[in-house]
Amino acid sequence: CYILAVETSCDETSVAVVKDGKEVLSNLIASQVETHKAFGGVVPEVASRKHVENITLMLEEAVNKAGISLQDLSAVAVTQGPGLVGALLVGVVAATSLAMALNKPLIGTHHIAGHIYANRLVAELEYPCMALVVSGGHTELVYMKSEGSFEVIGRTRDDAVGEAYDKVARAIGFPYPGGPHVDRLALEAEEAVELPRVWLEPDSYDFSFSGLKSAVLNVVNQRKMRGEPVGEGAIARGFQESVVEVLVAKAIRAVNAFHAKQLLLCGGVAANRGLRRELERQCKEQGIKLIIPPFEYCTDNAAMIGAAAYLKWKERKFTALDMQAMPQFSLEDWSVQE
Ligand code: ATP
Ligand code: MG
Ligand code: FE
Numbered sequence: 001c002y003i004l005a006v007e008t009s010c011d012e013t014s015v016a017v018v019k020d021g022k023e024v025l026s027n028l029i030a031s032q033v034e035t036h037k038a039f040g041g042v043v044p045e046v047a048s049r050k051h052v053e054n055i056t057l058m059l060e061e062a063v064n065k066a067g068i069s070l071q072d073l074s075a076v077a078v079t080q081g082p083g084l085v086g087a088l089l090v091g092v093v094a095a096t097s098l099a100m101a102l103n104k105p106l107i108g109t110h111h112i113a114g115h116i117y118a119n120r121l122v123a124e125l126e127y128p129c130m131a132l133v134v135s136g137g138h139t140e141l142v143y144m145k146s147e148g149s150f151e152v153i154g155r156t157r158d159d160a161v162g163e164a165y166d167k168v169a170r171a172i173g174f175p176y177p178g179g180p181h182v183d184r185l186a187l188e189a190e191e192a193v194e195l196p197r198v199w200l201e202p203d204s205y206d207f208s209f210s211g212l213k214s215a216v217l218n219v220v221n222q223r224k225m226r227g228e229p230v231g232e233g234a235i236a237r238g239f240q241e242s243v244v245e246v247l248v249a250k251a252i253r254a255v256n257a258f259h260a261k262q263l264l265l266c267g268g269v270a271a272n273r274g275l276r277r278e279l280e281r282q283c284k285e286q287g288i289k290l291i292i293p294p295f296e297y298c299t300d301n302a303a304m305i306g307a308a309a310y311l312k313w314k315e316r317k318f319t320a321l322d323m324q325a326m327p328q329f330s331l332e333d334w335s336v337q338e
Helices: 033-037 044-066 085-102 111-121 161-171 179-188 210-225 232-257 273-286 303-314
Strands: 002-007 012-019 023-031 075-081 106-110 129-134 139-144 151-155 262-266 289-291
Touching (some): 002 044, 002 085, 023 044, 023 303, 033 044, 075 111, 075 303, 106 303, 111 129, 111 139, 111 262, 111 303, 129 232, 262 273, 273 289
Parallel strands (some): 002 075, 262 289
């Protein structure tokens, strides 16, 4: 089974060919980070225009690079949502047109299912398993009782963790996307500013990062007002320690409570070295199998969409050609299995 997959939900244009949901034959990614940096974040109109500029050539190149012909394709998959509506539409229109022209089935795919199934590109998954999704727009714990069954047991009540990283980075003077800068500073710093840990109710798997973010902004503003040095390193380290402690503790508690056989880490913040180290350490200590995809499959890419779409392919659950982009799209509704 050869799936051509398209991802345009945010600021990466990506096209991939994936064999049997796990073998990446090609995975082209055109990042718009440099374009959006000047604006301090993603500008939706600009993102859509860039996707339009890139997509046609990338479709052709992805198929060529995979060493197959268009007729060899089994299906065309595309991120249906969630994401920026104008950005999603570019992918949806491209994929729908191609599916129609080639007379191949179309598979509308959930972006977060993609982030989760990026793990299938590097390991066989064993169920039940637990996924910790940490990205620019999401922070969720997802329980999967079987393949393609998604139950969101916890989510952020305010900021996503990547969003909090980007805001903190901006406050201490780093450009978008700031996560990697904060990560680097945090690991280099010798001291840490004391910051709160937000646990919410004792039995809750939900997260909250806006209070922590505000605490950081307060420290920065106070120091600036007093004319003191901001102490970027200690702030980054204090912030990262708080985030990591809560994410790791809740993820491990969830793994144990749901008797999950594996923990999957996914989303752009999975690149965070502080998070990876602490999760690796505690999982090892507790005998939990942890899977973390390589960086190129953690940030937005189409290969992960091809991996998730394969679940629908196996069940022959296809999407009608008049498919709509879904800027808000529930992961649970996309479940392949009940
Ligand atoms: P979503 O998938 O929720 O729609 P997204 O696709 O925009 O959001 P990703 O591309 O998965 O998000 O991740 C981007 C985020 O990851 C940014 O907020 C970025 O700052 C953050 N990030 C990347 N590397 C690191 C790092 N080393 N430490 C912390 N955050 C990081
Ligand atoms: Mg992105
Ligand atoms: Fe994403």
